[in-house]
Amino acid sequence: MGNMEKITENKVYKKLKDVILLEQKPGLSLKQRMLTNEDLYPVPSSKRLWGYWNYVSFWLAESVNINTWMISATAIEAGLNWWEAWICVWVGYMICGLLIAATGRPGAVYHISFPVLSRCSFGIWGSFWPVLNRSAMACIWFGVHAWIGGECVVLMIRSIWPSFSHIHNTMEKSGTQTYQWVGFFIFWLVSNVAIWFPVHQIRHLFTMKAFIAPPAAVAFLIWALVKAKGAGPVIHEPTRLSTWEHGWTVVNGIVTVLDGFATLAVNSPDFARFATTPNANRWPQIITVPLSFGITSLIGILVSSASKSIYGNAYWDPTELLSAFLNHSNAHGVRAGVFFIAFGLCVAQLGTNVAANSVSAGNDVSALLPTVFNVRRGAYLASIIAICMCPWNLLSSSNNFTTYLSSYSVFMSAFAGIFIADYFIIRKGYIRTSHLYRADDSSCYYFYKGINFRGFVSYICGMLINIVGMAGSTGQKVPAAANTMFNLNYFLGFIVSGLTHILLCYVFPVTEIGEKFLSETPQETEEFLISLEDTTDTSSDYFIDGLPSKEEEKSDIHSLNSKEVGCLP
Structure with a gap:
């Protein structure tokens, strides 16, 4: 009996092991397995399916979301007139758009994700720090955005069953209403369906969103203007600021936009890596981002202005205005209109949550524990964390929580500054791909015990210059100068970290830097991908710790002699 029990236990253990652990190339050491899985390797050519129009539809779809709709509200309420606030948004x-094109460039050329790219600037093991930072933010924001998406679901249900918002509240102690939680849970479930599909396939989600969300926004605009019999009083209000206040409010309006894009700015390689060519994502991002997001914010201004004519109060949150429509009328036409617009906003919020949070969280968790998590599993873990942290409590119990989250996101600007400085100025666009997956000092990115002190010192400098101002933004008493400097928070974090990194790399030079920018995916990367196809080869120099192979040296020469191209137009 004892032997039978042991055999059974061994079988169960083996099955669990096969289910839990991901399949990896045989012959790798434990350290190497901590750096590799299928989702961390460069994207093979068969999965590079995102072309120009995929990126256009991606950003067109991404632009229609509730945050962008409301982005001008802060500047207008601070005293700018509507067109000044809109210019801030455009700028x-x-x-x-330029930042996203720049940070996405290494992803498009080398087809690697943000966690792998981080190894260049922070070291093989040091890269865990930026990855951990981004994954934590992504998990929290996943829950917050899912709650906002749930509000759209509630509007859809109320349009069908007006009494839905009056159902008995069984969640009084939880800090929310039952009907709100139901809407959140439905949105959360639908998000989990979207997470299932691989990243190279979810481009279809954004194509669908591009055909649904923008028409819904335009329909909302027309409905509000007709209902208000004009554009409303907000667009006729003058500037209410002195010259000094006016200048800083303009700056703050621009920085508010950058803060909102702080995470997406470093997320860019996660999507750029699927580009059909290194240039497939450049112009679509540089042109489409300001154009589409600017139009969405303009629609938000006009609809909010119209709402002031209708109800005497400017509703900047579109879900609140749609709720007001339902509260003031039970007509079938009103309910149908609210349903379809809420559906469009729901699809918009779904796409935003997938793009900004679930994909990035999936990549990050996959990099932190690659033997167990791929991108899909990592995204589902983030989804579970999002619901466990009870986002309704975070949003309802603390006015400073979302302010803190928004302020913390500016520290992502330090990462962006380091990555751009490292890739374009220090390395001149050259990355030795196979060395990103080596776990000892044969890798040129191993630095000292896997940590690049240059990246960490640069990050700390970029963070410290904003830390006091961040405390002030959450209500703490700080010097006035710190509050003034915090108006420039993204620029300060980006510039200080980038310049510090450049200085440190010149004082303490790094190895393996290029002489010319690459116009195509380097041969060394393609050879590395070819070596991955032979899953029985355990002797490849691409995987075994040690000196680089002759094939790598030849490919490096080919890479460095590649056609020269500029950084960005």
């Missing part, structure tokens, strides 16, 4: 999103 901010123009900068965002």
